[in-house]
Amino acid sequence: MAQTLTTRAGLALAAAVALVAASACGGGKDDDKSVLPEGETGTVHIATAFDQPGFNLFNSHHYRGFDMDIAFYLGEELGFTPKFQDVTHAQRERELQEGSAGMVISTYSITPEREKKIDFVGPYLMTSxxxxxxxxxxxxxxxxxxxxxxxxxxxxxxxxxxxxxxxxxxxxxxxxxxxxxxxxxxxxxxxxxxxxxxxxxxxxxxxxxxxxxxVPNVNMGLLNRYGIGIPKGHPDDCRRILKALRKYLVEEWSSDIKAQLPALVATYPGNWENRFKPDPEDLNTYSSCRA
The missing domain is CATH 3.40.190.10 (Periplasmic binding protein-like II)
Structure with missing residues (x-):
């Protein structure tokens, strides 16, 4: 399902309204018992950093970034409105374990240590x-x-x-x-x-x-694979998210990277997809579920 600018703008506005409502109520744990809403529509609390240009940035009541594009796409495909909430990197697992968020989409690398605490769907990006x-x-x-x-x-x-x-x-x-x-x-x-x-x-x-x-051609550490974090114990929701994310990699991934990370694309002309885009079949290898 191709996303139009009008649709994304509407989702972003809905997310902004949801954020204001959540702030007025003083929190968002009460309706986060499962990952996806049980009905045809609903809200999913998504924890993400608000200060990462290109991936997740909240500024002047607007959401922009690759991670947020993924959240809006999943919302369209799976029938929910994202309700974004700011999170530090050190608190990401806690948000899921305590039920403060249904998903974490925040440059969140899939690692064995983290998989002991939460589940992942991904990868949706690879990076040194x-x-x-x-x-x-x-x-x-x-x-x-x-x-x-x-x-x-x-x-x-x-x-x-x-x-x-x-x-x-x-x-x-x-x-x-x-x-x-x-x-x-x-x-x-x-x-x-x-x-x-x-x-x-x-x-x-x-x-x-x-x-x-x-710095060009200077890398240390391991290759990181970004995934969507969800609480443990939701295999059906995990598979639904996986199917939608696989579809996103085929339909929207390249255009969203071009729009959100132009400096990355300009640095690797002709090769940026090979360096950063996962194979859609990798999702069955690295996700906590299979679909």
Missing amino acids: QGFLVRKDYDAIKKEKDIDGKTLCAVEGTTPSRVKMPSRTVMNEAPDYSTCVRKLQQGGVDAVFSDEALLYGYVEQKKNTKVPLKV
């Missing part, structure tokens, strides 16, 4: 881990150049757990906005995170006094 630096900074050209540098990573993310050279200083921050601000102010030499995520900041900061870039 790289380094974001100031555009005029050239002191990192190879992996060995990380030794002795000061890096910033976000608490509760896979990059924060990567073993670094002995003289590397790793600062942890609660969110990426803090890391990027430190980078632009000269407090750290680089932000270490998923390469795809970093291109959102390249685009956002390109016309600022301190533009940024991703």
